Every structure is written in C-alpha cells, then in structure tokens.
Amino acid sequence: MDESEQATNIFETGGIFANRELLRVGHVPELERVVGRDDEVSSIGQALGPATIGGPPETTIVYGKTGAGKSLVARCVAREAHTEAEANEVEFQHAYVDCSDYQTETKASREMGRQLVANLHADVEIPRVGIAAADYRDITWDLLDEHSVDSFVVILDEIDKLDDDELLRSLSRARESGKSETHIGAICISNKIEYRDRLNERLDSSLQDNELVFDPYDADQLREILANRTDAFEDGVLNTDVIPKVAALSAKEHGDARKAIDTLYEAGRLAEKDGTDTVTIDHVDDAVKRAEANRFEKLVSGTTPHVKYILRALALLTADNPEREAFRTHRVYTLYTKLAEREGAEPLSEDRVYRLLKEQSFLGVTESNHTGGGQGEGSYLEHRLLRDPEIIVEALDNS
Ligand SMILES: Nc1ncnc2c1ncn2[C@@H]1O[C@H](COP(=O)(O)OP(=O)(O)OP(=O)(O)O)[C@@H](O)[C@H]1O
Ligand SMILES: [Mg+2]
Incomplete structure (x- = not known):
C-alpha cells in the first residue's frame, strides 16, 4: 500500500446513510410511500378526477397544522393525475406555486406562467419584470389555448402568504370570462386555520364546498x-x-x-x-x-446582553437547585449582578431586571407568577424556567 492509500479520506461519509436524500426536506416520495392519508388522497383525487378525462377540476382548500402532509399529498396526487390523464389521452397540466417564495400577486402569477412554459417546453420568453400580474396571467391563458391543454390545476401552497386574492379569483373565472378554453382549478393550502374566515369572506361560495382538513398524525x-x-x-x-x-x-x-x-x-x-x-x-x-x-439560540440572538445575563442567572439557579422550581426576583438579581460584572458590564437596577423578567415570558422560556408569602409577608413575584437549563446555558454559550 503506498502512502496516498493510507491517508485518511477527508471526504469519508461513514457507514450510516445509504440514501440520505430520502430524509431531506423537499423530497417528494412516490404515492406508495405516503402513509395514513388514504382519505385525503382520495378527496383530492376526486377533485382532480374530472380533469383526467378532460373536464373541470374542482377547486379544493386544504387546511392542517405544519407537517401534516398537505403539500406532499397535493403534489403526489397532481403528479398521479398526469399519468392518469396521459393514459386517457387528455392534455393535463399543473403548476406548483409556493406562495412563501412568491408572495405578491405578480410574482406568483409569473411563477405559474414560468412553470407552464417549462412543462410544455414552449418557446416563450416570460419577462422577468416590467409587466403586471394580469399580463402574466394572460400569457398563461394564451399558452393553455395554444397547446390545447384540456385541464390545468394550480397548487397555491401557503396561500395565506399571498398579498391578495386576485390570482385565485382569476383562476376560478378564466373560463367563464372567456379568457381561456381550458378547464382551470386550484388546490389552495394553508396551515393557518384562522385564514379560513378571511378566505371565506372574500371568495365565491362555490369555492367553499371543497374544504379538507388534515388532522395531526x-x-x-x-x-x-x-x-x-x-x-x-x-x-x-x-x-x-x-x-x-x-x-x-x-x-x-x-x-x-x-x-x-x-x-x-x-x-x-x-x-x-x-x-x-x-x-x-x-x-x-x-x-x-x-x-x-x-x-432558542435564534430566539435569544436578537436580545440584549443583559437579557442574556438574566436568563443565564435563572438557568444556573435552576440547575443548581433541583429541589426548587421558581426563584424570587432578588435571588435572580444577585446572581445576574455577578454575571454582568464578570463580563465587565454595569448591572441594571433591580427594578429594571424585574420588569425585563416579566417581559421575557414572551420568549416562552420563562414564566413569572405572583406567590403569596408567609403571614404578613405580602405577595412577591417568582420566576420559573420552562426549559431544560442545560439547553438554555448551551444556547447562551453559542449565541
Ligand atoms: N403521510 C406521509 N407519508 C410519508 N411522508 C410524509 C407523510 N406526511 C408527511 N410526510 C413527510 O413529512 C414532511 C412534511 O410534510 P408536508 O411538507 O407535506 O407538510 P405540510 O402539511 O405541507 O406542512 P406545512 O404546513 O409546514 O407546509 C415531508 O418531508 C413529507 O415528505
Ligand atoms: Mg407545506
């Protein structure tokens, strides 16, 4: 063995992963790998069914918490619809627009057109800037007609991020307003259930029939x-x-x-x-x-050094006193003063620290409660850490 063969491979990847791609974000597995969503798959399948035989797809609105499989199921079923339409010799197309990447009406409309151009291998240049959202849509309708597309479905993911509802409205009206011969539908997805009222207020009631809620796994x-x-x-x-x-x-x-x-x-x-x-x-x-x-690191990175000293003081007290859960302001303040001085900082007043602690509860890591003292003591404020102190200290060390 010569020297170069003995040298360690600096690109050594270890023997753990065979195909890490399967665990990466954005990976869209085959429909067979989608588990526990049979009802949702068939509901979206039914909505897209007519489109696979050249008819009008039904617009569907999908709600559910983050990580519930909404984007995945919508994309998988749309992909499947292609295959089915092809077998039926129907020209079906779809576009997937993630509105968190394309938050304005114009950007989302452009992205829809851009994907259609790519999918149809059309020889059309979509201008990057300088034209209005409605112009991008007109390009899209023209393309659909020129390529005799029978049905077109647009998935508007994270639709609550979109700045207005014009795109969705125009999708539902393109055919009746004579802009396009193609049957057009949409799948709208949101993980903000509060968005439902807003959408319902603004949209035709016809769009409200097909609503699907994905339950948590x-x-x-x-x-x-x-x-x-x-x-x-x-x-x-x-x-x-x-x-x-x-x-x-x-x-x-x-x-x-x-x-x-x-x-x-x-x-x-x-x-x-x-x-x-x-x-x-x-x-x-x-x-x-x-x-x-x-x-937590992301959370604290935007706060001041004093807030960090205060959190560290509370975390250290929690770690050192496993028998106690909550600590009075004065106790936190005493340790805070030491930590601040150790870093060469001038400590804030006790009253200021008291107020900061009360405010910090918004970070979701501390909680402040009034507790009655013994007889004649009056009530005082106690502060409690809601997370593992070890994690907080580690995050503070890294931030
Ligand atoms: N039923 C399932 N079978 C296999 N993988 C799934 C299933 N549901 C979700 N996943 C996987 O979990 C991840 C999250 O799913 P998905 O992106 O569809 O969530 P979501 O509901 O769109 O969430 P968000 O609202 O945050 O966008 C993806 O990597 C997806 O592949
Ligand atoms: Mg999603």
Whole structure:
C-alpha cells in the first residue's frame, strides 16, 4: 500500500446513510410511500378526477397544522393525475406555486406562467419584470389555448402568504370570462386555520364546498412514515427502539411528520459524527436537545446582553437547585449582578431586571407568577424556567 492509500479520506461519509436524500426536506416520495392519508388522497383525487378525462377540476382548500402532509399529498396526487390523464389521452397540466417564495400577486402569477412554459417546453420568453400580474396571467391563458391543454390545476401552497386574492379569483373565472378554453382549478393550502374566515369572506361560495382538513398524525402513523424511510440508512444501523422513540416524541408535538423526519436525520448525523455504526436513542435525545438549542439560540440572538445575563442567572439557579422550581426576583438579581460584572458590564437596577423578567415570558422560556408569602409577608413575584437549563446555558454559550 503506498502512502496516498493510507491517508485518511477527508471526504469519508461513514457507514450510516445509504440514501440520505430520502430524509431531506423537499423530497417528494412516490404515492406508495405516503402513509395514513388514504382519505385525503382520495378527496383530492376526486377533485382532480374530472380533469383526467378532460373536464373541470374542482377547486379544493386544504387546511392542517405544519407537517401534516398537505403539500406532499397535493403534489403526489397532481403528479398521479398526469399519468392518469396521459393514459386517457387528455392534455393535463399543473403548476406548483409556493406562495412563501412568491408572495405578491405578480410574482406568483409569473411563477405559474414560468412553470407552464417549462412543462410544455414552449418557446416563450416570460419577462422577468416590467409587466403586471394580469399580463402574466394572460400569457398563461394564451399558452393553455395554444397547446390545447384540456385541464390545468394550480397548487397555491401557503396561500395565506399571498398579498391578495386576485390570482385565485382569476383562476376560478378564466373560463367563464372567456379568457381561456381550458378547464382551470386550484388546490389552495394553508396551515393557518384562522385564514379560513378571511378566505371565506372574500371568495365565491362555490369555492367553499371543497374544504379538507388534515388532522395531526398519531404515533402509529408517524412510526409507519418513518419506517417507510429506513432505506435511507444502511442495513442494521438503526436500533429497533429509535423509530418508536422519534414517533412518540413527535406525536406529542402536534404530530409533525417533518419534525419527525428531521429528528431521525439529525440522529443519524450525530451517529455519523461519533464514528459509530449504530444509531441509538441517545442520538435521538441529543438531536432533540440540539434542535431545541438551535431554536432558542435564534430566539435569544436578537436580545440584549443583559437579557442574556438574566436568563443565564435563572438557568444556573435552576440547575443548581433541583429541589426548587421558581426563584424570587432578588435571588435572580444577585446572581445576574455577578454575571454582568464578570463580563465587565454595569448591572441594571433591580427594578429594571424585574420588569425585563416579566417581559421575557414572551420568549416562552420563562414564566413569572405572583406567590403569596408567609403571614404578613405580602405577595412577591417568582420566576420559573420552562426549559431544560442545560439547553438554555448551551444556547447562551453559542449565541
Ligand atoms: N403521510 C406521509 N407519508 C410519508 N411522508 C410524509 C407523510 N406526511 C408527511 N410526510 C413527510 O413529512 C414532511 C412534511 O410534510 P408536508 O411538507 O407535506 O407538510 P405540510 O402539511 O405541507 O406542512 P406545512 O404546513 O409546514 O407546509 C415531508 O418531508 C413529507 O415528505
Ligand atoms: Mg407545506
């Protein structure tokens, strides 16, 4: 063996993942890999059914919490509709517009047109700027007619991010207003259930009939979703208790499949970093802690150094006094003063710290409650940390 062969491969990827793509965001699995959404798949299938035989698709509005599979099911069913339409010799097209990337009427309309051009391999240049939303739509209607498209479905994902409803209105009226011969429909998706009232107020009642709500996944469904992706890992790498653990944790947090998949992926990455050949539930625990620390880090990164000293003081008190849950302002203040001085900062007044602590409860990591003292003591404020102090300290160290 010569020297170069002995040198360690700096690009070594470890023996954990066989196909990490299966666990990455944005991956749209085949319909067969979609678990526990049979009813939702058939409802959207029924809405798109007429379009696969050259008729009018029904517009559908989909609600549900984050990670409930809304985008996935809509995209999978639309893809399936293509295949079905092809078999029926019907010209079906669809466009997928994520309105969080295209938040204005103009940008979303342009994106719809751009995708249609790409899907039809049309020899048309869509101007980047300089024309109005309605012009982009006219380009789209013309394209549909020129290519004799029978049915066209636009998926408007995260539609609550869109600045107005004109695009949706024009989609539902393009045919009746004589702008296009094509049957046009939409699938509108939102994870903001509050958006429903706004949409209902503004839209024709005909659009309100097809409403679909995706319920959160339970632990069994999450387990199945994860089990369906174990081929992301090399054989025998995953300990058998890893998937049940991830599923149980995610079921507690509103059944978010995205979070479950992310946690599984992160656990794999941590095992890879450790250089071991098995993923264990310890890796899962670490992955969860790390995700929480990241979230918290983002939260505190925008706050002042004094807020950070205060949080650190409360976290240290919590860690050092496992028998206590909450601490009086004065106790937090005493430690805060030491921490601030250690960093060379001039401590704020006790009253200011008291008010900051009360305000910080918005970060969702502390809670302040009035507690009655003993006889004759009056009531005072106590502050409690709602998260694992270790995570808070780690996040503060990194922020
Ligand atoms: N039933 C399922 N079977 C397999 N994978 C799923 C299923 N549901 C969701 N997933 C996966 O979970 C992740 C989140 O799903 P999806 O993006 O569809 O959620 P969503 O409801 O659109 O959430 P958001 O409102 O945050 O956009 C995706 O990676 C998706 O592939
Ligand atoms: Mg989505």
